[in-house]
Amino acid sequence: MSCAQARETALRVLAEVDAPPDLAEGVLLVVTELVSNARRHAGGVTGFDVFSRDGLFTVAVSDRSMRSPHLQPQAPRLPGGFGWRLVKTLAPGTFIRFHRGGKTVIAPSPHPRPRPERCPVPPVAVRKTARTRPWPLDRHSAPAAIRGGRFRRPPTG
Template identity: 35%
Template sequence: MKALTVDLDGTAGCPRRARAAASAYLEQLAARRPAAGADARRAVLLAVSELVTNAVRHAPGPLTLVLTAPEGAVGITVSDTSPLPPRPRRGDLAGQGGGFGWTSVQRLSLRSHVVTRHDGKDVHVLLPW
C-alpha cells in the first residue's frame, strides 16, 4: 500500500487532523490486510496522536506525518523542527498532565528510533498490524 504523507502547520489542531488522516489510511489498509490483533488500530492512532502532540508542544513550526504499511506492521514517522530527541520523563498526575506519551509509544512499538538533522528530527516507530 502506498505511503500516506500529511504536512501539518504545527498548530493546536494538528493532532486531530493527523488522527483523522491516519484513521482513513488504516481503514484502507484493513480492507486489504486485516490487523492481526483487535487493538492494533487503537495503538496506531494513539501513537500518531502522541507523536504529533509532542511535536506541536516541543518543536516550533511545521511538521510532517508519514504512515507506511510494511508486512505485519504500520510505520509512523513524524518529522519536526527540533533536533532534540524525545525523552522519557515521569508522568505528571497532579499538574498539567503529560509525560506519558513517549513512554507509551515505546511500549506499543516493535521498535523506535530517532534520526536528528541540522534542521530537526525524524521520529520513527513501527507498530504491529
C-alpha cells in the first residue's frame, strides 16, 4: 500500500464522519508518517485500517518488523528523525502491539467535541424579602469573620 492509497482511504472515512479540517489534517499526517515509516524501515505495510468509533478516529498500520519505533535526538540540521515525534504529538495515545508477524502501530486521535450553540439564559427571578442579609447579625449566628475577626467595627464613643 502506498501513502497516497492510505490517505485516500483515510479521507473517505473522514468524510463519512464529517471530520473538521484540523482533525483531518492531523490524521492525514499520521497516516502518511506511519505508512512511509513501515515502507522505509520495516519491510512494507502488511495491514492498514482506519476507523471512527467511540469519539476516537484510529489509524492502525501493521508491518513485518519487531523493532519498536523510537524518538531520535533532535538534530534540526540533519534530515529525518522527526516522524515518531510528530505521530506522538498529533496522536498522544499511540501504542504498539507486537504479534507473530511483526507489529501494529495504533494511533487514536480524539474527535473534538462539538460546542453547543450558546443560547441566552433567561434572567433569574429575584424574590424580594424583608430581610436584606442572608443571616441575622447577632454575635451567636454571624459568621466568625464578622463575629470576632477582621471585620470588627471600631468602638464608638
